[in-house]
Amino acid sequence: MGSQPDVKMSRLSSTEPEEDFIPAAEWVVAGVGLILVCVSLGFLVYKAFLVEDGPPEIAFKVEQIVPQDGGALVLATVFNKGGKTVTRLQILGRAGQEEHEVEIDFLPARSSRGFGIFFTEPPEPERVRFEPGGYQKP
């Protein structure tokens, strides 16, 4: 930082008064930046201290059953209503005698992801059952 004062001196002596003028547009963008920093900070601190950080809580919803050649595709959504992210979540899908497994890479806290399971027999919507198997901590 040794050369800083010299730079300042020479700058001041060689510049017009308008030099430090900051255009309105620059203030606006900087203001947006400041708001973004403050809001993100506030949000992160809120998340750290005020949001309950309970264990993952997994729930399912069947979205649609699409009949296909030689069976059906069951489209569903998995929700994590808890406060912890899970990785490699195993999901067991059952309909009648049939049972299939699917793995979800990442399911963040309070988020959802879609998935699908193929069955050889088109099942009744109310007979489709999902169960979480296990997961890994990220």
Add this chain to the structure above:
Amino acid sequence: MARNRNRQFHIGLARAAAGSVLFTIPLLMTMEMWWLGFYMKPLRLALMLVLSVPLLAGLAYYSGFEKSLTLRGILVDALVAYAVGAFTAALTLSLLAVIHWNMSMVEVVGKITLQAIPAGMGAVLASSQMGGAQGGTEEERVAAPDRKPGYWGELFLMVSGALFFAFNMAPTEEMVVIAHAMSAWHAILLVFVSIGIMHAFVYNVEFHGQESHPKSHSWWAVFSRFTVTGYALSLAVSAYCLWSFGRTDGEDAFMVVTQTIVLGFPASVGAAAARLIL
């Protein structure tokens, strides 16, 4: 004058946006970075965000993002860079379908905030590397202040360069894989190689912007004051990044040190490059 300044600001904004994309494309397209956005400990991300403001301000000061010399002007520059970084990160991540409307707030805010920090650095660097003092119009060249960093300034630039490179590597699984594969001897050798590369980069291989050995100082003085200190700072930055990204949680001391040395390798190259480039 005011109109001219306004026009310059708009060109600067466009350059900053271009730069933030250019510098952060690898990060924007890295899975681990998206995941960190939601599973990183919120307070560690908050700390990183707080530290990024003085970092961007310092970079803006030394690289001549804008021409201001006042504290107010530099702070405005830093916030402009952050805003541009957040904007380009949000836009690119939505374009790549990494974020979308039906994702939770936690996920979206985390992903954008984490990417906005390196994107903001890219925004500042773009202006120094792709315009302003070196390129740009005649008028800009005349207006650009000649800000030679002193000793502390050089150290600051090394920290920024190290951070930028560390940011690119620290989130990846490879840091852990490499550290697990390495023996203590590998780690020791890597320390010496990193220091050697760092010194050679700045003083020996005649890159554009190469520093000359000050005549008044001995080789040892320069080596210890700049290279060794720079390497120590690179290690500190690496350890900080690993801790922030949760890479040190649950690891034993040997693994933490080895990972830090592994990440210190790209970080020290980044630190040396920053001295040449900025």
